[in-house]
């Protein structure tokens with residue numbers, strides 16, 4: 194079967210690329226060994242946010258009395274929450290399958306391996322079939338890292354993929370890694386009443402984000418009863434009598450944390466196992482496929498995008514790279530701006546960040562200023578009973594040119610787009626200050642932050 198393009202991996206990077214290719218007239222095949230949607234839809238963004246939505250509502254309902262609402266005893270049923278989550282996953286998966294049909298993209302089930310220039314071998318059970326194409330795009334994503342910790346393979350020590358399927362309440366949970374996945378699961382299970390301990394090796398939670406965001410999250414988590422140990426590296430996990438697990442970690446001294454289950458989320462690594470035939474491998478760098486600015490690998494006609502190339506491992510970044518790669522192949526000028534990729538964390542309240550932090554601007558030698566607005570005086574936040582939060586803008590001192598924004602507040606993951614748009618357009622804080630934002634909204638705090646007088 195001859196195609197213009199074969200895309201390997203039907204995650205957000207792969208299916209967006211395949212649909213863009215079809216829209217631009219390329220005869221396209223999309224190969225997937227599991228279900229379409231990739232990590233994002235099947236084991237990541239969508240299922241976690243579906244569960245977090247339920248857990249957040251549970252937390253709010255317990256406090257509903259304060260709003261004059263009597264609820265009686267508020268209980269949750271994790272099995273039903275899982276069903277609701279699965280409904281969302283299946284509905285979105287069907288959307289991808291329907292789009293593939295409508296756009297005449299051949300969705301092929303099987304495990305693909307690139308076996309030569311323009312040739313892809315697909316195994317489905319015992320069957321093998323070779324497909325050919327002018328171009329091949331690799332979008333195989335990433336999978337969780339299992340660090341070399343003693344006891345990591347014991348029952349009860351799980352990755353986020355496994356914990357996402359859990360249907361039973363958990364009494365206590367140790368989370369190894371206070372990064373994005375760790376903090377979203379801490380927020381989820383804390384809301385469901387689990388005794389959560391987070392152990393993070395670096396001096397702050399969310400080491401890739403702004404210090405103040407991390408500090409605020411740590412304080413909020415502690416207030417809710419989560420134990421947070423930073424600067425603490427887990428050395429070993431042991432089994433106790435009765436099946437409980439004991440994590441041995443070193444902070445200032447050797448300590449232990451005991452729990453019913455241990456979640457390991459210390460990062461993800463590119464997925465390239467079995468992807469290339471012997472003697473036909475593109476250049477790699479620390480496990481990632483190397484690409485140039487046109488998403489070309491070192492092998493002619495073979496491209497790669499998304500997590501498998503390392504860099505920012507985010508669904509929206511992979512999707513934009515996928516569409517951009519196809520536009521490059523078709524010499525289209527209308528590419529998406531990859532300079533500003535927002536980061537969003539769906540804790541409660543949400544966290545979002547785009548562009549530079551004040552520390553990063555300083556390290557880059559830019560004379561920058563920043564302005565922070567607390568959400569405590571924001572009308573909408575007061576109405577909804579929002580917790581501590583803030584919006585910070587970072588801008589060039591002399592010109593007012595926006596450099597970045599960080600926020601922790603309700604709807605932060607939506608509000609951040611206003612700053613992403615402004616950064617992409619090269620706007621100043623004065624430009625942002627001219628915009629009228631409706632009252633009462635969370636976005637009014639943006640007006641306050643950018644009115645620098």
Ligand code: NAI
Nearest residue numbers: 370372373374375392393394426427458459460461506537
């Ligand atoms: P991460 O890189 O965000 O965090 C892993 C953390 O584990 C780091 O802070 C690291 O210092 C710590 N760590 C490593 N070894 C350790 C040890 N032995 N003991 C204690 N701590 C240790 O990785 P994470 O959270 O697993 O997420 C993986 C990827 O998935 C990330 O690239 C993330 O961007 C993406 N993701 C994004 C989401 C979002 O945007 N909302 C949600 C979930 C995942």
